[in-house]
Amino acid sequence: MRTDPGSSELTFTEVARRRQITAAAIETVAELGYGKASFAQIAKRAGLSSPGLISYHFANKDELISQVVAEIYATGAEVIHPRTDGAETAGAQLRAYVAGSIAFYDSHRSHMRALMQILNGHPQARERWFDRPNSAELDGLTEVLTEGQRTGEFRDFPPRTVATIVRDLLSGALLRLLGTPDLDVQEYTRELVALCQSAVHGGCAVEGNTA
Amino acid sequence: MRTDPGSSELTFTEVARRRQITAAAIETVAELGYGKASFAQIAKRAGLSSPGLISYHFANKDELISQVVAEIYATGAEVIHPRTDGAETAGAQLRAYVAGSIAFYDSHRSHMRALMQILNGHPQARERWFDRPNSAELDGLTEVLTEGQRTGEFRDFPPRTVATIVRDLLSGALLRLLGTPDLDVQEYTRELVALCQSAVHGGCAVEGNTA
Amino acid sequence: MRTDPGSSELTFTEVARRRQITAAAIETVAELGYGKASFAQIAKRAGLSSPGLISYHFANKDELISQVVAEIYATGAEVIHPRTDGAETAGAQLRAYVAGSIAFYDSHRSHMRALMQILNGHPQARERWFDRPNSAELDGLTEVLTEGQRTGEFRDFPPRTVATIVRDLLSGALLRLLGTPDLDVQEYTRELVALCQSAVHGGCAVEGNTA
Amino acid sequence: MRTDPGSSELTFTEVARRRQITAAAIETVAELGYGKASFAQIAKRAGLSSPGLISYHFANKDELISQVVAEIYATGAEVIHPRTDGAETAGAQLRAYVAGSIAFYDSHRSHMRALMQILNGHPQARERWFDRPNSAELDGLTEVLTEGQRTGEFRDFPPRTVATIVRDLLSGALLRLLGTPDLDVQEYTRELVALCQSAVHGGCAVEGNTA
DNA sequence: CATGAATGAGCGTTCATTCAT
DNA sequence: CATGAATGAACGCTCATTCAT
The missing domain is CATH 1.10.10.60 (Homeodomain-like)
Structure with a gap:
């Protein structure tokens, strides 16, 4: 043993x-x-x-599931981090984060489906494996939004709450992706990024698109 | 028997x-x-x-679960319909739908947690209980958006895709609510409604708020 | 109760x-x-x-099953007794008994199937409901055979054993009937009666047939 | 697994x-x-x-029962086949088959009782395990009778029907054996074989006896 | 290291039977 | 008399886990 x-x-x-x-x-x-x-x-x-x-x-089974979760998180970080690191402005970082996340979900549906199953099926999944990385991710996102506000790139809004909403809208996108295999991911991503931008920018200008 | x-x-x-x-x-x-x-x-x-x-x-177990799902859907409809029925413009309907949904999720967390568990845990949950009401809801939402575009209240966008995104952002909000018991629901709702409005309106004017 | x-x-x-x-x-x-x-x-x-x-x-269940068995036996007696009572010689009685039994089995397949199911399925069926009537029936049949030997109508054989065999050959016929719904009952009965006669008579003459 | x-x-x-x-x-x-x-x-x-x-x-339970049935049939074949294979005339084959079957029933009462219980208790027993071997056995027996008629050893009768009756009289003997533990098997067998012979032969001569 | 046999708790479901109404 | 709700034991079967080899 x-x-x-x-x-x-x-x-x-x-x-x-x-x-x-x-x-x-x-x-x-x-x-x-x-x-x-x-x-x-x-x-x-x-x-x-x-x-x-x-x-x-x-x-025991929990240790196996721990390993599974760790493996999935590691894969996700490997894919998304390079995309956000390349962005320079806060707006670009936000776009990269949103589009990158969805791209990862799309290309790793089995991984994400497994993750969702564990999150919902395991009695203590949240506290043991999800709460910590989630709040870390939320911190990072909040930082980006705050930075965007500091530079005047973004309009005024409560950054933590909007960060939460952006994070959640990715959760919603994931659920959609898993439930609708033939979703037009490109169009979905384009509109979602546009929505994020119109939410954070003072005007509703849509400057670019990384989809 | x-x-x-x-x-x-x-x-x-x-x-x-x-x-x-x-x-x-x-x-x-x-x-x-x-x-x-x-x-x-x-x-x-x-x-x-x-x-x-x-x-x-x-x-058998399936019949019990069917009853559970039916009960939850019925309760949800009872809560949300009155709110949307009272709204007159497309914008007001959209706000009422989003704010009403979140209010229902908030006041019936156990119901919604159970629903999510069934959706994820039951082998044929989607086809048996979720696909039909989901696409019906999507149809209704698409209709509202299209109507808003016809009257010039909303800007131009692909209505089905945006309806999908709005629906999904509610899914994301639900996940958040279930995972964050002490969430500031009022602020979350306010910002989410604002986000929806800035997404559909030509300008970013925020006219009112039903939260 | x-x-x-x-x-x-x-x-x-x-x-x-x-x-x-x-x-x-x-x-x-x-x-x-x-x-x-x-x-x-x-x-x-x-x-x-x-x-x-x-x-x-x-x-309890046993009392119900008792009633079922009694009912079936009563029905059988009602059908078969008149036929054997009408016969005068031992040979005629034997023929009437064999042919009458099969006719009853044929016309009351559900009853007989139920009886077989109980005999095989109930733990104490034999001692409680079957042994007594079976040995009574065997006694009656033995008596007929003995009488036939006394009058010189039948050849010499151990009457109890042959009675047993005749009784058993009816059991076999019943099993066949229940397992082969489209059996040619008439031909089967004719040959079976012939077989019984050739068994008990000195010569193999087949005098008549009551099928 | x-x-x-x-x-x-x-x-x-x-x-x-x-x-x-x-x-x-x-x-x-x-x-x-x-x-x-x-x-x-x-x-x-x-x-x-x-x-x-x-x-x-x-x-599952069916697989276990399948194995049980297979085991019982295999044991039966092992015991009976050698006896019939040694016989040369059709009459000897018939005698060997009848006497051999009863000898097997006698020496393997538990096996045969189990087989009967399965046949009567299992919902699809007949079609799954019994119909095929039963009709095969009937075919074999019919062939022996037909051969006996061809050589003139046997008298004229419908071979399939008589084969069926012979097969059924063994079923009846089995039921008797299971219900009457202290049966005089030797005498029973002797008379049963005699009965079979008198049934198939032109005259009623009883030439030999293999019991 | 790896295997496969074994264990005992727990699953959804059916059953004969009881009993208040 | 009749009803339907309730009971608790037993059913075939699956499970995570243990352990001798």
Whole structure:
């Protein structure tokens, strides 16, 4: 039984096995939902001989799900950060963040579906895995909005609340994407970015579009 | 031996019991998620002596969940319709719809949490209970936007896409509400309504606010 | 609760209800088998409002089944006895018995199917309801055979054993009838009677046929 | 996680456990009937710690019952075939078949009782497990009778119908055997074989006896 | 390291039976 | 007399987890 899973004592094989299982778990949760994603189903998709092998590599189901969440967050950061880092003005950063998020959701639907299933299906998902990164993301977004107001680029509004709304409108977009596979993502993104801009700018000018 | 549950032949006691069980089911699903909301848990919360009693009153779990969904939708309609019906201009209707929806989400968090849990946890939830009302709601919203454009009240935009975005931003607001119990709902609503208005109006004038 | 079901204190309505329930039970057991013939199913077929009503009229399931068995045996006796009583020689009696039994099985398949289901499905069916009438029937048949031997009509054989075989060959015929709905009963009966005759007569003469 | 129960990939232990469970199932079904032969009862008789273990080794109850039926048929074939294969004339084959069948029934009463219970208790027993072998057996028997007629060994009669009757008289014998534990099997067999012979031969000569 | 057998709790559901009305 | 609501045990089955090999 693995008692110190966070340490670096993990064998090379060990790491590979954990990755393999994590990937299969994402696939399984996305497909069947958290409730029906049993070790047996995950093992089947991972090509493992027995559900017991998962228990061998992960202390319990929660540890596996932790790993799944971490993996998904890491992938998301890898995709979105480069896009926002390249932007110079606050407006450009906002556009990059919104458009980049949706692009990530679109290109990683299974990951995001799994994430949503865990968030809704796991009893303590929120406090254990979501609250911290969410508020961190909200902080970053608030900072961008405040900066935009400081430079006079954005009009006056309560930055935390608007940051929350922008963050939430991405949540809404994700739900839409997962529920409407044939959504016209390009048009959706264009209008959503326009909406964000008209919300933060004094006038309603739409200057550019990164979609 | 309930064989004709849809008919109006239901006894008074029967109706009361079904209501009691439905209410307990909402509470349970909201708290534990769809997957862990077993008959045993629901019975416990309803003060019933046995899970078997639920099976006595509902043909199977799906029938119970159907009733739960129907109950929640009915409650929502009761709350929101009066607010939108009172509005005369398209803009006022849009404001009433957005503010009314959030007010309902706020005052019925358990109901909405249960609804989300069912949507995510039940294998055929979408096709069985959500797709139809969702697209109906989208149709209604699109109609309002189109009407606003016809009267010149709204600027030019693809009405279906914007309707979708408005609908989704309410989904996002719901997720926020469920995840942030101490949210300042009044401010959130005010800014969200403002955002919607700046999105649909030619200028960014904010004329009134129903929050 | 009925505590003295055998007495004559039974109301007229009571008797009618018991008959109605018994008939429905026969139908149900024949259709679903003893194991699946629940009070709920029987009540449905009898047009009763509740399974509880059966418990009200019968002390328990065993008492109902007792009644069912008694009813079926009574019906059988009513049909077969007249046929054998009319026969004068031992050979004619034997033919009447065999042909009459099969005719009864044929015309009362549901009854006989129910009887078989009970015999096989009920834990103590044999000792409680079948052993006594079976050995009585065997006695009667043995008597006929012995009489036939006394008069020189039949050849020499161990009468009890042959009686048993004749009785069993009817059991086999019943199984066949129940499992082969489109059996040519007439031909089957003719050959079976012929077989019985060739078995008991010194020569193999086939004198007549009552099929 | 047994997903491919028909393949030969079964472990040694697996095979042993399945045999053990199958044997316990035969015993249980014979004793309690199909309807009352629950996994709990079977597990108790097999000395297993939990009914869940049966579900581990068999996909569902039907698969277990299939195995039980297959096992019983295989055992029967093993016992009876050698006896009939040794016979040369049609008459000898018929005698060997009848006497051999009864000998098998006699020495494997629990097996046969279980088989009868399944046939009567399982909703689709007939079509799934019995119809095919039954009609195959009938075909074989018909062929023997026809051959006997071709060589002039047997008298003229409708071979299919008589084959059916012979087959049914064995069914009747089985029922007798199961219901009368202290039956004098030897005498019963002798008379039954005699009866069969007098039925098929032109004269009533009884040439030999294999009982 | 990996396997597969085993465990026991829990699932939704059906059942015969009881009992207040 | 009849009803329908209620009960609690049992059903077949799945689950995460354990452990000897």
